[in-house]
Amino acid sequence: MTARVCFATAGVALLLAALVALCSGRYAIGPLALFASLGHDGDITTRAVLLQARLPRLVASVGIGAALSVSGAAFQAVFRNPLVSPDLLGVLSGSAFGAAAAILCHATPVTIQLATFAGGCCAVGCGFCIARLVGSEGILPLLLGGLISAALFTALLSLLKYLADPFDTLPAIIYWLLGSLAQTRWPELAVIMPILCLVMGALWIGGRLLDVLGLSDDEAHSLGLPIGAMRWGVLLLATALGALTVSLAGMIGWIGLLVPHIARLLVGPDHRLLLPFSAMLGAVCLTLADTAARTLSPSEMPLGMMTELFGALGFIFVLRRLRREGSL
Amino acid sequence: MTASDPPLSRDPPLPDGASLPGSAPGLSAEALSLFRSGRAVLRACSFTLGAETPVAVLGANGAGKTSLLRVLLGLERPASGTVRLGGRALTELSRPMRARAMAYVPQYREKPPGFTVFQIVAQGRFPHGGLYRALSPRDRDEVEAALDIMTLSALRDRPCNTLSGGEYQRVLLARAVAQKTDILVLDEPLAALDYGHQRRFMALLSALAREGRLVIMTIHQPDLAFRHARRILLMQDGRLVADGPPERVLDSATLGAFWGVPLRHHDIGRDRFYTDPEEIR
Numbered sequence: 001m002t003a004r005v006c007f008a009t010a011g012v013a014l015l016l017a018a019l020v021a022l023c024s025g026r027y028a029i030g031p032l033a034l035f036a037s038l039g040h041d042g043d044i045t046t047r048a049v050l051l052q053a054r055l056p057r058l059v060a061s062v063g064i065g066a067a068l069s070v071s072g073a074a075f076q077a078v079f080r081n082p083l084v085s086p087d088l089l090g091v092l093s094g095s096a097f098g099a100a101a102a103i104l105c106h107a108t109p110v111t112i113q114l115a116t117f118a119g120g121c122c123a124v125g126c127g128f129c130i131a132r133l134v135g136s137e138g139i140l141p142l143l144l145g146g147l148i149s150a151a152l153f154t155a156l157l158s159l160l161k162y163l164a165d166p167f168d169t170l171p172a173i174i175y176w177l178l179g180s181l182a183q184t185r186w187p188e189l190a191v192i193m194p195i196l197c198l199v200m201g202a203l204w205i206g207g208r209l210l211d212v213l214g215l216s217d218d219e220a221h222s223l224g225l226p227i228g229a230m231r232w233g234v235l236l237l238a239t240a241l242g243a244l245t246v247s248l249a250g251m252i253g254w255i256g257l258l259v260p261h262i263a264r265l266l267v268g269p270d271h272r273l274l275l276p277f278s279a280m281l282g283a284v285c286l287t288l289a290d291t292a293a294r295t296l297s298p299s300e301m302p303l304g305m306m307t308e309l310f311g312a313l314g315f316i317f318v319l320r321r322l323r324r325e326g327s328l
Numbered sequence: 329m330t331a332s333d334p335p336l337s338r339d340p341p342l343p344d345g346a347s348l349p350g351s352a353p354g355l356s357a358e359a360l361s362l363f364r365s366g367r368a369v370l371r372a373c374s375f376t377l378g379a380e381t382p383v384a385v386l387g388a389n390g391a392g393k394t395s396l397l398r399v400l401l402g403l404e405r406p407a408s409g410t411v412r413l414g415g416r417a418l419t420e421l422s423r424p425m426r427a428r429a430m431a432y433v434p435q436y437r438e439k440p441p442g443f444t445v446f447q448i449v450a451q452g453r454f455p456h457g458g459l460y461r462a463l464s465p466r467d468r469d470e471v472e473a474a475l476d477i478m479t480l481s482a483l484r485d486r487p488c489n490t491l492s493g494g495e496y497q498r499v500l501l502a503r504a505v506a507q508k509t510d511i512l513v514l515d516e517p518l519a520a521l522d523y524g525h526q527r528r529f530m531a532l533l534s535a536l537a538r539e540g541r542l543v544i545m546t547i548h549q550p551d552l553a554f555r556h557a558r559r560i561l562l563m564q565d566g567r568l569v570a571d572g573p574p575e576r577v578l579d580s581a582t583l584g585a586f587w588g589v590p591l592r593h594h595d596i597g598r599d600r601f602y603t604d605p606e607e608i609r
Contacts, residue, residue: 208459212451214440218403222434223507224427224455269442 003273006266010280014062017287021058022050024295059193060184061290062283064249065259067196067241069282070275072256073263074203074238077210077271078231079139082322085257086242088143089235090150092253094123095246097153100160100173112176113188113247120243123153124235139231179250179304181290192244199237199244200279207271210234251304254311255282261318285310354378355400355430355511355542360409362395362566369395370406371566377559380573382533382543384553387563388587393546394435396563397513400544402426413511427455430511431504436497436520439489445499446484449474452506474506478532494525501532512536514545518552530556554578554600562586575600 023029027049029037037046071086079088086092098119102112124146131145164170203210209230212220220227245252263278286307293306355377362370369392377383385393398404400411402418411418413429421429431452440448452474453467463471475481478498488496497517504512514533518526526549534556537543547553553560553574560577562570564586570577580602584591592605 211443211447212454212459214443215451216434216437218398218401218432218434221403221423222401222427222430222432222513223451224424225459226423264442270447 021291061287064245065282065286066279068256069259069278071238071241073260089127089146090123091120091242093150093153095120116247178302179252210271356412358410380559381537383559384557385546385561391563392566431507431509433514435515452503474502478502493520511542
């Protein structure tokens with residue numbers, strides 16, 4: 001398949017997924033009623049459901065799916081490893097810890113979001129510091145630093161859960177950890193979406209840089225490239241993307257690992273194509289997953305659980321394809 | 329031997345001068361020392377490289393050959409001593425400046441997944457500004473020329489992970505050629521190649537050297553080094569123990585003492601072979 005066909009297909013898929021997401025739910029809206037409600041004499045209830053509940057959720061799922069996938073593709077480029085995801089440097093564990101700490105203190109939703117972002121940055125900073133202690137060059141110290149930091153913050157999270165009130169804050173923490181888009185509203189989207197778009201755009205413009213991150217340090221230096229600085233820059237941007245998504249929607253696993261793989265199988269490893277295609281594919285996947293999460297059962301299922309379920313199953317298929325192509 | 333082989337590799341440069349630019353690129357090392365975890369890896373290595381090219385660096389495993397190349401390229405800072413490139417200390421030159429003067433073909437490693445031959449060779453244009461913008465027509469010409477020299481044009485759109493070891497080694501050399509540097513540094517370029525590819529690869533390197541490039545390589549085969557190199561550096565325990573033309577350094581007495589095995593050499597035409605004197609009566 002040529003790249004153009006892939007992009008066109010993904011575009012159509014994204015439109016269809018958006019339509020399905022807007023129409024389905026407990027208050028079902030037919031496609032015709034959907035367009036009619038946008039006119040001046042549209043049904044007020046339909047309009048309210050669309051503009052206040054479904055549309056912000058759609059925007060959030062598109063943005064978060066895209067951001068997680070782009071972040072995952074960038075991480076995979078830096079670590080030359082197809083099995084890494086945005087959580088590698090501990091951003092998700094750190095964010096979860098931050099959120100849990102804020103919930104434990106009965107903080108307001110905005111404070112919880114800020115604490116989430118701060119926790120993610122804290123964990124990644126911790127990972128970088130450990131990497132510096134272990135060694136200064138190459139990617140192995142970073143990998144180890146991230147692993148240790150993630151383990152550290154997971155342990156701290158467990159401690160918070162242990163300390164939490166089992167009837168009040170513990171359920172809140174656990175529900176939050178499962179990940180959900182149910183809480184997304186326009187005001188916070190208006191702040192975070194532009195930032196997500198900017199960071200993704202920056203990574204896309206630097207797509208050529210991502211291509212060469214697979215070189216060894218010696219090769220890159222002998223080609224005159226400041227590979228260390230490039231690697232850190234890309235990691236910072238990709239980490240910011242991950243932390244922002246967590247602050248919006250909690251822990252949503254697997255998208256960042258799986259989607260870049262599927263995208264690479266379809267459009268190849270060139271990041272100038274891979275990043276936008278991953279973004280589109282991630283948006284489709286998360287939109288569909290979120291629609292399924294809120295429509296399959298009478299009460300809403302956790303989105304993080306849905307993505308993990310489908311992601312884990314999908315990964316079997318991707319691994320088989322990768323092995324057959326000899327790239328794993 | 330193929331018809332395209334160089335003339336007697338130890339002959340003086342051809343007088344026509346067309347293939348040899350006037351100023352030979354100079355690379356010199358002054359008393360280079362390097363320590364790794366307290367162990368001396370390089371000990372006071374000094375030499376000046378220039379007109380005699382290719383230069384072959386021979387030595388046992390762990391003798392410091394790769395470290396020497398890395399220090400020459402500026403990938404590692406020596407504990408003491410200076411590397412000079414065209415008379416200027418390497419530390420005064422920015423990384424892109426070095427990359428426009430010296431290209432490096434590292435030891436064989438895993439092939440990167442997915443990227444095509446053309447994309448890998450085009451990486452050689454980064455030091456000329458090719459990273460932050462699209463390839464210019466001139467960049468494309470240089471890449472095509474490099475593909476052509478390495479007879480890779482037919483493979484240009486193949487993903488690198490479908491290539492054989494010999495083909496991939498040629499891709500890496502083509503990238504170094506596309507870098508358009510006066511100096512080419514290769515670390516055991518023959519390691520992953522079968523004998524036929526080794527001979528073809530050495531002929532390619534000789535051809536590049538005849539164009540006036542300073543080619544520096546580590547190698548383990550004394551017969552191929554004798555046939556193609558014009559200067560030999562022999563290393564032992566981080567020290568330069570011999571430095572000179574192949575017929576002097578690569579004789580059976582020096583090499584036999586160096587490796588601690590009895591050796592006798594036989595010159596046949598322009599080639600030199602080594603045998604065990606106790607087996608051949």
